[in-house]
Amino acid sequence: MTNLLLMAGVFLFSFVVGYFLISRIPTLLHTPLMSMTNAISAVTILGVLILFSVKSTATEQIIGAVAFIMAAFNLVGGFAITDRMLRLFKKKEKEALE
Amino acid sequence: MPETYSAMNLFLDFSVIGILILGIWLFRWPHRAKFGNLTAAFALTCAAALILYRSGTQYPYIVLLSLAVGSAAGYWVAKRITMIQIPAMVAFQHGAGGVAAFSLSLAELMRGTLHLGMINEISGLFGLAIGSLTFSGSMIAGGKLSGKLGQTPRILPKHTWLVMLNLACIIVLIIAALYAPAGSRIFLHIVIIFLSILFGILFSIRIGGADMPVLISFLNATAGLAAAFCGMIIENKLLISCGATVAASGSILTHVMCKAMNRSLFRVFVPVEKSPPKPAVDNEQNRVADPVEKETQHLPVEKNNFEKAVEIARKANKVIIVPGYGMAVAQAQFEVIDFSNEMLSMGKEVKFAIHPVAGRMPGHMNVLLAEAGVDYDMLEEMDIINPEFKETDFTLVIGACDVVNPAAIETDGSPISGMPILLTHESKHVVCCNLDDKPGYSGVENPLYKNSNTVMLLGDAKETVRKLVENLSESSSAPEESTGLDSLQDNKKSQADLAVTALSSAKKIIIIPGYGMALAQAQFKVAELASVLESMGTEVKFAIHPVAGRMPGHMNVLLAEAEVDYDKLCEMDVINPEFSQTDAVLVFGACDVVNPAAMDTQGTPISGMPILTAHDAKKVIVCNFDEKPGYSGVENTLYDNPKTIMLLGDAASTADDLLDALKA
Numbered sequence: 233m234t235n236l237l238l239m240a241g242v243f244l245f246s247f248v249v250g251y252f253l254i255s256r257i258p259t260l261l262h263t264p265l266m267s268m269t270n271a272i273s274a275v276t277i278l279g280v281l282i283l284f285s286v287k288s289t290a291t292e293q294i295i296g297a298v299a300f301i302m303a304a305f306n307l308v309g310g311f312a313i314t315d316r317m318l319r320l321f322k323k324k325e326k327e328a329l330e
Numbered sequence: 331m332p333e334t335y336s337a338m339n340l341f342l343d344f345s346v347i348g349i350l351i352l353g354i355w356l357f358r359w360p361h362r363a364k365f366g367n368l369t370a371a372f373a374l375t376c377a378a379a380l381i382l383y384r385s386g387t388q389y390p391y392i393v394l395l396s397l398a399v400g401s402a403a404g405y406w407v408a409k410r411i412t413m414i415q416i417p418a419m420v421a422f423q424h425g426a427g428g429v430a431a432f433s434l435s436l437a438e439l440m441r442g443t444l445h446l447g448m449i450n451e452i453s454g455l456f457g458l459a460i461g462s463l464t465f466s467g468s469m470i471a472g473g474k475l476s477g478k479l480g481q482t483p484r485i486l487p488k489h490t491w492l493v494m495l496n497l498a499c500i501i502v503l504i505i506a507a508l509y510a511p512a513g514s515r516i517f518l519h520i521v522i523i524f525l526s527i528l529f530g531i532l533f534s535i536r537i538g539g540a541d542m543p544v545l546i547s548f549l550n551a552t553a554g555l556a557a558a559f560c561g562m563i564i565e566n567k568l569l570i571s572c573g574a575t576v577a578a579s580g581s582i583l584t585h586v587m588c589k590a591m592n593r594s595l596f597r598v599f600v601p602v603e604k605s606p607p608k609p610a611v612d613n614e615q616n617r618v619a620d621p622v623e624k625e626t627q628h629l630p631v632e633k634n635n636f637e638k639a640v641e642i643a644r645k646a647n648k649v650i651i652v653p654g655y656g657m658a659v660a661q662a663q664f665e666v667i668d669f670s671n672e673m674l675s676m677g678k679e680v681k682f683a684i685h686p687v688a689g690r691m692p693g694h695m696n697v698l699l700a701e702a703g704v705d706y707d708m709l710e711e712m713d714i715i716n717p718e719f720k721e722t723d724f725t726l727v728i729g730a731c732d733v734v735n736p737a738a739i740e741t742d743g744s745p746i747s748g749m750p751i752l753l754t755h756e757s758k759h760v761v762c763c764n765l766d767d768k769p770g771y772s773g774v775e776n777p778l779y780k781n782s783n784t785v786m787l788l789g790d791a792k793e794t795v796r797k798l799v800e801n802l803s804e805s806s807s808a809p810e811e812s813t814g815l816d817s818l819q820d821n822k823k824s825q826a827d828l829a830v831t832a833l834s835s836a837k838k839i840i841i842i843p844g845y846g847m848a849l850a851q852a853q854f855k856v857a858e859l860a861s862v863l864e865s866m867g868t869e870v871k872f873a874i875h876p877v878a879g880r881m882p883g884h885m886n887v888l889l890a891e892a893e894v895d896y897d898k899l900c901e902m903d904v905i906n907p908e909f910s911q912t913d914a915v916l917v918f919g920a921c922d923v924v925n926p927a928a929m930d931t932q933g934t935p936i937s938g939m940p941i942l943t944a945h946d947a948k949k950v951i952v953c954n955f956d957e958k959p960g961y962s963g964v965e966n967t968l969y970d971n972p973k974t975i976m977l978l979g980d981a982a983s984t985a986d987d988l989l990d991a992l993k994a
Contacts, residue, residue, distance in 0.1 A: 236449050238567075247575070248578075249351060250578035251578040254579045255582055258360070259586070259882065260360060260886045261883060262583060264363060264883070266580075268354075268366075269579040272370060273573065274426075276430045276556075277430070278377055279561070281378060281387065283441075284387045284389045285381075285385035288437075293389065298429065299430045302433070303430035304401045305401070305423075306423050308401040308405050309419075315368070317416070321363070321364075
């Protein structure tokens with residue numbers, strides 16, 4: 233039961249903190265934001281690592297590998313494309329600001 | 331595991347979450363966002379390292395190989411795609427996330443039936459369902475956005491009921507899977523995956539066009555939620571936390587998109603029936619009382635069939651379109667809808683008569699026409715429409731034969747005798763756009779083709795209808811403008827001159843980009859135009875409506891690609907007060923987001939939607955493809971404004987023309 237409460241707490245805390253952080257993000261960056269959060273949702277890759285930390289049956293290994301490939305695709309692809317997008321956002325007076 | 335969870339471990343977990351939050355926090359400033367993205371990536375790398383350090387791995391080769399394959403593919407695709415493909419790419423990535431989530435849930439459920447608690451098991455089942463629907467929904471969304479699937483919503487008969495039924499089945503199975511004996515659970519799990527995939531397809535196919543941003547944001551949220559549920563199976567705080575953050579982000583984006591379009595999420599997923607202005611019913615009775623006209627309307631014989639057909643179409647008041655399998659074969663449904671829209675815009679009454687067996691499956695024609703964006707109030711069943719043919723001036727048959735064959739009621743003993751047909755032969759004029767005049771599937775000659783009031787336009791239906799539309803729009807616009815084609819072009823030229831004068835004399839210009847700019851790939855030309863104007867000493871800003879384009883922030887990415895300084899990209903609330911002090915507004919491919927009808931009229935789909943108040947500016951130059959209404963279907967009153975200059979055509983070439991003129 234305490235576990236459930238702890239998990240629900242972590243979920244709520246992250247949701248609320250995420251909500252406040254993200255609602256302040258300018259609409260200018262909504263596409264990169266979505267692309268980055270998409271990459272973050274590939275956090276399931278950690279779940280697969282935990283799955284593989286103990287002995288698994290052959291079926292589990294196959295399903296796990298599928299999940300791993302997809303999550304890695306999502307993770308690397310998501311961060312790479314966000315990076316590419318964000319590099320496009322340029323500002324002329326860059327030096328002035330820094 | 332709880333025993334080994336020392337304070338140190340807890341501290342490390344929260345540090346990783348902290349780094350991740352820092353990454354998101356940095357997104358508040360455009361110049362720090364790049365660092366924020368890398369910070370978030372770093373946080374996840376740390377998390378993976380932490381897990382490997384803590385528990386090691388039994389299968390280093392599987393891990394390394396999968397990592398190499400997945401990362402290489404992800405990196406390769408990310409480097410290769412162009413900015414116009416971003417929405418589709420993001421959608422496909424959501425799909426990949428969905429697959430990862432449901433596979434992981436499945437693997438955990440398979441392993442854990444012995445030692446998982448109730449909460450973990452419920453989370454696992456939710457992870458399965460949400461992951462699967464994210465996968466299929468994203469694939470449909472990605473297909474639509476990349477143009478592999480039609481952009482228009484597909485509505486199946488009883489669509490809402492199908493969705494509800496599907497959802498109910500999933501819930502029942504989830505409950506069943508909790509109590510089923512361990513051996514049979516795996517079977518239930520797989521059925522849940524399939525049903526959820528079906529569910530994802532069902533709810534996403536009916537969303538299209540300008541509603542895509544809502545769908546893609548929603549899938550963003552579900553991908554996060556699926557990840558959070560995966561975390562709850564294995565009680566991993568990092569997974570739960572990251573998943574919840576993504577879910578929050580997706581929810582915000584969904585909410586922002588809905589608000590900007592003045593729609594509720596429910597209405598996007600369950601669209602309300604569109605009810606177009608229906609022509610008054612008593613008009614029909616007037617027409618019935620005047621049957622003599624039918625006789626007098628003789629057409630000169632020397633005209634060729636095509637001109638005859640155009641003339642019939644122009645004179646008709648009430649039109650019925652009868653589609654058949656031939657339309658499906660020729661893929662002419664889009665042209666047919668163009669035709670119907672053209673007729674509607676000429677003030678005519680248009681209906682579609684759907685024979686129960688037209689096509690190759692029940693409701694085939696309805697599906698095709700729905701694909702082409704028909705308003706389904708216009709689709710009539712046979713029994714309802716048949717009495718109306720008598721009062722109809724013009725029936726257009728497209729690729730239908732047996733279902734309109736009068737021999738079915740006039741002759742005995744043929745294979746189709748007694749078959750109910752659409753009584754097209756009773757209408758005043760019939761135009762048949764069939765491939766040939768051979769009999770249909772039944773093999774019975776169609777006497778309709780020989781009727782004196784039937785005009786045959788043989789050949790490919792797609793081509794025929796397209797030509798019909800072209801001729802109609804020419805002949806309808808010419809008399810209205812009371813000018814020939816030459817003076818029409820002169821008119822266009824003078825509009826361009828006016829635009830150039832307005833631009834070169836302006837001190838402050840605001841540019842409004844829309845999805846049309848993305849379609850025409852005009853962002854580079856627009857950016858060049860902006861810099862030329864700036865070099866002339868003009869102040870130039872861009873006004874970005876929250877839902878311009880197909881995903882949140884779409885326009886910003888495109889303009890950033892064209893190297894526009896992001897300080898010039900202004901949000902709606904910031905820029906709106908500035909329009910009244912602006913000398914000229916340039917609209918590139920935006921319609922609904924600048925439609926003053928949203929503020930001026932009540933009861934339209936866009937009433938109350940926040941818009942960019944371009945109409946407050948001294949001059950408005952609209953560089954749109956055409957002057958048809960946008961996705962909402964509401965006529966744009968801005969176009970009729972006397973201070974508006976319309977430059978129709980491809981936005982990129984319009985921008986090019988303006989550039990040339992300004993440089994000269």
